[in-house]
Amino acid sequence: MKAALAERSADVRATWPPLPRRTRSRRTALTIRTPLSRRAATALTVGSLAVPFACWVVLSATGAVPATFLPAPGAVLSAGWEMARSGELAVDAWTTTRRVLEGFGLAVLVSVPLGILMGTFHAGQAAFEPVIGLLRYLPASAFIPLLIIWLGLGEPSKIAILFIGTVFFNTLMTADVVRGVPRALIDVSYTLGARRGEVLRKVVVPHALPGIIDAVRVNAAAAWNFVVVAELVNSTAGLGYRIVRAQRFLQTDKIFAVLVVIGVIGVTIDVALRLVRARVGRWAA
Amino acid sequence: MTLELVDVSMDYGLRGREKRALDGVNITVSPREFLCVVGASGSGKSTLLSLVAGLTTPTSGVITIDGRPITGPGPDRGLVFQTGSLYPWRTVERNVAFGLELLDLDAAERRRRVDWYLAETGLADVRRSLPRQLSGGQQQRAAIARALVCEPDVLLLDEPFGALDVQTKEDMQLLIRQIWRDTGTTVLMVTHDVEEAVFLGTRVVVLASDPGRVAADLRIPLAEDRTLATKRSPAFLELRASVEDLVRAQHRSGVAR
């Protein structure tokens, strides 16, 4: 019976037309997830920076765009040099950086323990997740007027903006990372005699640490955005304040110079956190 | 050390519907025994070990060690999973040392004990490696060493060689027999592999599926000294066949229903 079945199906198969063949796509630089040669990769990176820069040079040199709209690179450089020499750039940069350290630092101090709590205990999740999930959708910049009413025009309202803008995201991201700690690792630790606190300290936190640093790195970028927004509104120093001042006098070259400085500091922070992450997370590589 | 399961049943609540994973299980593990529990996938083997480990509580029934009921997990019952339960950020030696780091021991004493188990499991050369740098077999040996260094009354093994290739698996089977004889520990191992159960066990319990319950409980009258040649001996083959028949019968009755 089995043999008959095999025979019959073989018969039927003989009448089938051959399956159509597909032409195969050739390997190119755009084959999914294929490594690129080092030279090609470098060329692409350099190009992505050089092309916009060349456009900038051409547009401003030919006078196609007036200098008040788009200052020449040279003008930006000298404006930056001027600010650096007078010392105001250093003061502004430090004022802004300090605000980030204070506001975002506070947010990290609150969000990391809270996130660990939420990721570890169902009670923590039930108590905080809905509230924080809602709060994070309220735009921090919309709080600026309210915070000025509550806290005045000084430093506290700026620190508070940074805090509000980053604390909720960092909490939820930390909680997610902590929830990713494998159950088996926690179970096996109990069978090795670890108590609850020891499991938290010696297993959950070390496993989650690289992921937590990743979360901090992402949110540090957000913090850097919020601080400039906060300074645009009302301040007497800081990079955001410098932009507003320059705008009042149509000093576009100064605005550009400040933007470059903001970019450079931001990238520096990012690279530093990447290095820490690579060191702490060597085991995961 | 005597481990006793008396009328142990376990229900899982699945969206309101109860799922009975174990039903009235009675097993006694005597001191120095190597007890293998075989059953098809889903017959409740992992549930059984999790209950003995104290990670979950039975719906009904009691589990005792020397008459004392189990109230939670502890280092007197070491547990080894199929894969991936090493701490990935700790080196092999620090993985093995984990349980001892929790105790009030001086560094020299800790080191002496860790060294002994690293040697016993053949890991001395890779003691400073991270888990991801090890082969699957080495990872399981490290997990076994980590459990044993705490000197458990009973070593609980949940399909510890299930993810290994055939050759590595045989090496590991010989190793675990060796360790069992060297350390005098009691072993409770669950597996779906009948040959493995008969080769390793001094006793084999067959678990029926859905709900998991004891279908057979038989002594394995093979010599203490077992080698790969044992697997080809007529006595072994006969035992294996009879246990296979038992497992198959249980599986059929499960499918028929």
Ligand SMILES: Nc1ncnc2c1ncn2[C@@H]1O[C@H](COP(=O)(O)OP(=O)(O)O)[C@@H](O)[C@H]1O
């Ligand atoms: N946490 C759980 N929640 C609900 N059902 C579960 C859970 N763990 C196991 N089960 C069910 O219990 C039965 C036995 O599972 P398990 O003990 O893992 O079997 P085995 O280890 O023999 O494969 C299976 O039907 C499984 O689906």
Ligand SMILES: [Mg+2]
């Ligand atoms: Mg299982």
